[in-house]
Amino acid sequence: MIGPNRITREERMEIAHTIANQVLERYGSKVQAIGVYGSLARKTDGPFSDIEIKCILNALDEGFCYEWTAGDWKAEVNFDSAEHIIEEATTVDEIWPLTHGQFFNILPIYDPKDFFSELKAKASSVDGSIIKEAICRTLVEEMYEYIGKMRNIEIQGPQTFLPILAMEIATAGAMILGLHNKQFFTTSAQVLSEALSFTDKPEGYEVLCELVMSGNLSDPKQIIAICENYWESLLKWSAQQGYQIECSTVIPW
The missing domain is CATH 3.30.460.10 (Beta Polymerase, domain 2)
Known part of the structure; x- marks a missing residue:
């Protein structure tokens, strides 16, 4: 066979x-x-x-x-x-x-x-400013969009997508931490566990990872509360590190 x-x-x-x-x-x-x-x-x-x-x-x-x-x-x-x-x-x-x-x-x-x-x-010779740009892009292009999807689901469903969304939010958070620490993950199977080893990370990220890694993703209200708490902490952490989400009412071209 x-x-x-x-x-x-x-x-x-x-x-x-x-x-x-x-x-x-x-x-x-x-x-x-x-x-x-x-x-x-x-x-x-x-x-x-x-x-x-x-x-x-x-x-x-x-x-x-x-x-x-x-x-x-x-x-x-x-x-x-x-x-x-x-x-x-x-x-x-x-x-x-x-x-x-x-x-x-x-x-x-x-x-x-x-x-x-x-x-x-x-x-090994990657410039720090390029790392910063990648983090800021991830905050807007990935995390901001994921939170918007989650808030839509809270209002209109389908709640069945929440477990996948929680995994995507946790994984995108791991990418931000890897970039911030200029560290690589061994394999996709170890991304979350290795991300938790970083000492400098937003509050709430550990709780989110533990939820995802446990597979206990059947409670929609719990998923939303944990992700919302992480998003709030991520914004504070990002501002402290100098990773700003640029906000503008003007189209950027």
Whole structure:
């Protein structure tokens, strides 16, 4: 039967090396670097984890990706140019704490010019003003909108969407904290638990996370009260940190 099925880390790494050798055979001198990323690179992979590989090719106009399964395991092989992946690694968006940890833990398979060390150094040099802009965008584009949806639901329903909305609010709050602390989350499965480890966070966030992580999301009034309390605390915390929501009656163009 098609898996995922259990394979060992050693088997997974052997498959990764086989794939890398095939890439080298096919693309030859165009290959600048090949490395494993994700849980396999961090050495936290489980028996059902994917194999994720980055391949850097010279003179590549547009990146591409292959994803496939051999039955027991699944692989994802991403092809990028050096210019494109450096641009990606130095771009900060609202989910930066979740997506950009990959650039800091690439395990080289083929890297004769130490490209992945250069990539890590560039990813580390993000300007603080860009971080601030991303936080302010998240406050408006994500959190403000979520609270508006929640208040609409309180008036007109459907209350069945409240559990999902609470999870989205908690996750967006985690992204703000990751950006604020310039820290990355290990995986999406650990975002909330790792966000709670930060000492500098709004009051009410811990209660919200505990509610979401417990799965006890059947009481609409409780969800709304906890989210409203967190939103009020988030606004105060953001103002103290200098993350202001810009308000204007004039269209900004």
